[in-house]
Amino acid sequence: MKTTVDLLHIGDxxxxxxxxxxxxxxxxxxxGCFPDNTLEIVQIAPLGxxxxxxxxxxxxLAIRKExxxxxxxxxxxK
Known part of the structure; x- marks a missing residue:
């Protein structure tokens, strides 16, 4: 399923x-944020x-939602 990082959940x-x-x-x-690399969502701040x-x-890395x-x-x- 294709999506964007801002829509993922902790642990994804x-x-x-x-x-x-x-x-x-x-x-x-x-x-390392380029195609074919993997990433895991470690934490999301309380307000996202x-x-x-x-x-x-x-x-x-910590990146802004935008x-x-x-x-x-x-x-x-899954």
């Missing part, structure tokens, strides 16, 4: 399928922003 693991290079900062790409990610089991909307992912149906 997904594979990045697409990122909008015009809207994603270079720093996120350097930390920011979202704490583990990318490729190594890079831990940025998470620009990262398309695919999760396996």
């Amino acid at each position: 693991i997904a594979r990045i399928t697409n990122v909008d290079l015009d809207k994603i900062p270079l720093k996120l790409l350097e930390m 922003d920011p979202i704490y990610l583990n990318v490729n089991n190594g890079s831990h 940025m998470a909307r620009e990262i398309e992912v695919e999760i396996d149906e």
Whole structure:
């Protein structure tokens, strides 16, 4: 199922399928937020922003919800 990072829940693991290079900062790409890498939702702040990610089991990132909307992912149906 395709979706975006902002719609995932804590514990979800997904594979990045697409990122909008015009809207994603270079720093996120350097930390591993590019297609075919996996990410896990580690924590979500009480009001939903920011979202704490583990990318490729190594890079831990906190990103704003508006940025998470620009990262398309695919999760396996459970």
